[in-house]
Amino acid sequence: MTSNELKHQAKTQEWGLATQDYRSSGLSVREWCRQQGITPTTYYRWEREVLSDIGRKDAEGRSGSTFVELPAPQPLRNNSERTATLNIGSSGIDLYQEMGPELLRTLVELLRQC
Structure with a gap:
């Protein structure tokens, strides 16, 4: 795996956590993004990427419920x-x-x- 692929994988994991944070916040996407200092366009782009990554893993025969230990993320x-x-x-x-x-x-x- 190349360094760019590793960076993208790490970013996708980071945004997977951010997506979970948004969904548990009870806020609208616009309000959550405003609080995080990002645009809704950026959020939706990464949400699609995270969901696409999950779909690819499922297509490869991996369970969507696979758990892996990740380093502690920087709090958003x-x-x-x-x-x-x-x-x-x-x-x-x-x-x-x-x-x-x-x-x-x-x-x-x-x-x-x-």
Whole structure:
């Protein structure tokens, strides 16, 4: 694998985490992107890339549920915005004030399945 391919793979993993952060934020794409200092166009381009990468891996016969250990990402949010951290078993999620109760219930159910 070339260095450019490795860089792209790392960037795709970083944006996979960013996509998860957006989806759990309860914000609109426009508002989330404004808070992160990026354009919605950039977000959507990388979201397509992440989803395309998942599709390629599935097509190669790999499960979409494969878990790998990744280095700790640089936080996209200012830690002072975090309200609390919820840990269930060995999994955890940071909670933010703008999270609604329905999203919180969904996240707790997902964590229990881990």
